Amino acid sequence: xxxxxxxxxxxxxxxxxxxxxxxxxxxxxxxxxxxxxxxxxxxxxxxxxxxxxxxxxxxxxxxxxxxxxxxxxxxxxxxxxxxxxxxxxxxxxxxxxxxxxxxxxxxxxxxxxxxxxxxxxxxxxxxxxxxxxxxxx
Numbered sequence: 001x002x003x004x005x006x007x008x009x010x011x012x013x014x015x016x017x018x019x020x021x022x023x024x025x026x027x028x029x030x031x032x033x034x035x036x037x038x039x040x041x042x043x044x045x046x047x048x049x050x051x052x053x054x055x056x057x058x059x060x061x062x063x064x065x066x067x068x069x070x071x072x073x074x075x076x077x078x079x080x081x082x083x084x085x086x087x088x089x090x091x092x093x094x095x096x097x098x099x100x101x102x103x104x105x106x107x108x109x110x111x112x113x114x115x116x117x118x119x120x121x122x123x124x125x126x127x128x129x130x131x132x133x134x135x136x137x
Contacts, residue, residue, distance in 0.1 A: 001082050002079060002133045002134075002135070003077060003078065003080075004033070004036060004037040004078065005033075005075055005077050006030060006036045008074050009072070009073050009074075010068055010069065010070055010074065012070055012121055015069065017097040017112050019069050021069065021070075021072075022083065023062075026062055027060065027062070027093060027100050028078050028130065030060075030076065030078070030092045030094075030107060032076060033077070033090075033123065034075035035080055036091055037078040039129075039130055042125060042128075042129065043125075044130070049114065052113060052114045053111055053123055054114050055109045055110070055111060057107055057109050058110050059115050059123060060105070060108075061106045061108070063104045064102075065101055065103060065104070066100060066102040067102070068103075071123050072096055072097060073097050074096050075093050075094070075095045075099075077093040077122070078090055078091075078092055079091045079092070079093075080133070083127070083131075084111070084127070084130070086111055087110050088108070088111070088122065089106065089107070089108045089109075090106065090107050091105070092106070092107075111123070
């Protein structure tokens with residue numbers, strides 16, 4: 001599973017006085033996409049942490065193209081960019097109800113051993129689940 005989609009409806013609290021989604025909320029939308037991508041793969045952040053693995057964001061990029069507004073339903077598309085090693089990288093597209101791309105993003109996360117606080121390789125069970133993905137499609 002290289003791609004995953006979720007939908008979210010914009011709440012009033014996520015907007016400014018003009019009814020436009022506050023730019024900082026897009027970080028939460030892409031986090032929701034990434035979390036649900038992992039969950040759809042059969043892995044949760046909680047389970048990873050219980051196994052001693054943290055996944056902090058080390059890089060984030062967001063490109064805003066159009067505004068989203070109160071009560072809009074957005075689709076967050078999350079795509080694993082390549083097979084992970086010590087890092088895992090995702091691309092994101094956020095689309096409005098007209099299927100227009102309103103935001104594009106990218107995150108890079110590092111696998112960190114919780115005991116040593118040092119980078120580590122991607123856990124073998126995750127690599128195993130991802131090994132069937134064709135990244136040339």
